[in-house]
Amino acid sequence: MKNENRPELDILRIISCLIVIVLIHIPNNYAYTFYMDLSQYTGYLIHTLGISVAMGSFIFISGFSLYLSESNRKLNSKEKIKNFLKKRFLRIFPLYWFALIVYLLIFPDTGRTVIFEIAHVFGLQMIFAPMGGDPIWTIWFIGIIVIYYLIFMLLSYLDSLKKIIPVSILIQAGFVTLNILFDLVEYRFFQYYNIFILGIIMSKIYISPQFTKVKESLIKKNKNLPLIIVCVMVLISIPLYFVLARYTHTSFLSNYGTYYLFQIVARQPGYFEVASAFLLRQLNIVLFLIGILSLLYLVMKILHKIFKKEKINKIISVVAYSTFGAYLFHRPIIILLSIIVTGIFNVNMYARENFYIALLFVPIIFLFSYGLQKTSDRAIALFKKRKHKKIDEIKEIVEIESPSITEKSSTLT
Structure with a gap:
């Protein structure tokens, strides 16, 4: 069963990317800040909780999609592990390294140590983050995904939820220990870890014969x-979701004087207080996922009645294909477009009436990202083709220069 058969996941990926770009970063950094016109709770609902549900959705989809692919289950041989790592590496790191170079040029930080920047190269920044400093904006997400993928490799050996759930808890306890004893592992790793595990669990349930029987x-x-x-x-x-959001907002403000998790963690209120704050936020993400995926399922049923199923799924798939690049590069693209619009047309991007101009950047971001992703995939495919061709040429030379077994035997006789 392939991810293409679940267009709801692709739509959720698109929605999550739009939340990050349109609701979080554009009004926060590059255009008129409409949050000034909102109440504190509404700002929390859209911004703070918005970024949590968006990133949580990305991570849930990652866990779900990984286990959904049969080739990713039971990585119990060197060949399977090699293929898994190769596929993940080629999917993530070429564009990530390009983005890393761009971000280091645009957002230099002399406070980062050389070791911490090397950790960024390998996607391990979230392990060294508290001790080494703050991870680079936006691409911190790759630092979480890389570690989750490594954890998935271990969990893929396990056949049943009776094993996956306790082992995942033990793994989390190990990372908590690293955080307490050595000031390693940034708080966002813990914020989304259970959501990733939930994605794996739900995927295993989804493909199980029991679920199929119940559905039938x-x-x-x-x-x-x-x-x-x-x-x-x-x-x-x-x-x-909205009831819990209101409760969480009120509870966090009354207990900690803030509703930002990183500020709550920085105050070191105690392990159980931090854990309960994380669980509340995670529960909000879970309710969002249940609600939005259920709603998207209904929407797709309606769309498939109106339009051809293959055509609508293809359009959704093409847009979703661009989301990885859109997430990685939206900040640099917005900065460049803002400079162009301001410099050439003398437009004040921070004026309320010009906010719509920033919204015009969004389709440009997706089009650029699609082209970038396509170029990356073609370059990788070309590299693989040349590599295989070179291997075939070497084999051919070896076969020509080395006598066959029959030739050797006849020579000996």
């Missing part, structure tokens, strides 16, 4: 019953 039995009773259940999930989870 529901359809036998009433073919509309799955849709009714999904509607109920939307009606319950979305209101609960």
